Amino acid sequence: RQINCGTALGALHSAHFGAGTGQIWLDEVTCLGSESSLIGCQHSGFGSNRCEHGQDAGVICSGPIRLAGPGSTLCSGRVEVYHNNSWGTVCDSNWDLNDAEVVCRQLNCGSALQAPQSAYFGAGTGQIWLNNVTCSRSESSLIGCQHSGFGSNNCGHFEDAGVICSDAIRLVGSGSTQCSGRVEIYYNNSWGTVCDDGWDLNDAEVVCRQINCGSALQAPRSAHFGAGTGQIWLDDVSCSGSESSLTECQHSGFGSNRCEHGQDAAVICS
Incomplete structure (x- = not known):
């Protein structure tokens, strides 16, 4: 959340992304999950540790995307993307299984079963960030697909797009x-x-x-x-x-x- 990368999919141990160098600043980190930054969590004090870089911690995040709305789950819901310091929705113009497939894969939620339209998971609020999304299915993230530009649309939230993934x-x-x-x-x-x-x-x-x-x-x-x-x-x-x-x-x-x-x-x- 601190780096605007969506939700946590994995908390990796043992230098999964390679060993760092220099100081090991934090150890015994204990977060509730609600803190605004990592250093706001409990820890043993800056530089106080008995660790080696073979124990460097890592994360895998979902990217600047989330699923929300009434009846939503980790792998089904209204699609929202993070842009310009706020969450916003996606308009359902041209929304199809190719687009949903990219979202499901981005969230590590398997394959797309449905690409619901017409605010199936309820109408969002705030900005409608994406419209006329056209994915080829091979993109690594939704914002890497063709679209009409952030915030460029003539949609209402009754047209908010959703996904239902196979791992729902x-x-x-x-x-x-x-x-x-x-x-x-x-x-x-x-x-x-x-x-x-x-x-x-x-x-x-x-x-x-x-x-x-x-x-x-x-x-x-x-x-x-x-x-x-x-x-x-x-x-x-x-x-x-x-x-x-x-x-x-x-x-x-x-x-x-x-x-x-x-x-x-x-x-x-x-």
């Missing part, structure tokens, strides 16, 4: 929080649940990491956060724990199950 996942249910709840995934135009057959901490670990919620503390079964409705999309899920998304794990096939919603699976993340 959410935690919901009675008593759920941002990092605990019934697991639901988006497939074939609807949200559905996961059956708890074989559900364990390895499976929960993948979910927790996928939604940037730390590690798995528990893998509750039997509709711990209440029974869902609609489809039960996954059953017999078997993750090694290293997969980047739940749908990459072994399972019995989308919609193939012998379950009831009383068996809906859940996670509690750290």
Whole structure:
């Protein structure tokens, strides 16, 4: 957030981007996540450490883009980009799956399933930064696609563009929080649940990491956060724990199950 690069996708250790030189200024950094700068977080004092440069820390950020709006998740929502010190939306003129594909890849959210138009995730506020976006799918970021210029449009926020990516996942249910709840995934135009057959901490670990919620503390079964409705999309899920998304794990096939919603699976993340 401090360098206007969107949200954090990875917090890398062990000099992932190579070892630095010179001073190691900070150690034992403990942020709440709400601080305005890194040096505003708790730490052991400037220059006070017992580290080597082989322990240099790194980050992977989403870029100046985010998904927002009612019903949004980490991988589905209204598309907003950061420009000129403020967040703004994207007009849906010519908005299609090619454009959504770039957004989904930029956010490390898999491939694009839908490119919703007409403020599907609610109308934004403030600037409408992009219009007539035309991506070839190969661009590394949305602002690298052709467009009519920042702020150049005759659109209203009722035309705000959105995306739904293949790794769209959410935690919901009675008593759920941002990092605990019934697991639901988006497939074939609807949200559905996961059956708890074989559900364990390895499976929960993948979910927790996928939604940037730390590690798995528990893998509750039997509709711990209440029974869902609609489809039960996954059953017999078997993750090694290293997969980047739940749908990459072994399972019995989308919609193939012998379950009831009383068996809906859940996670509690750290």
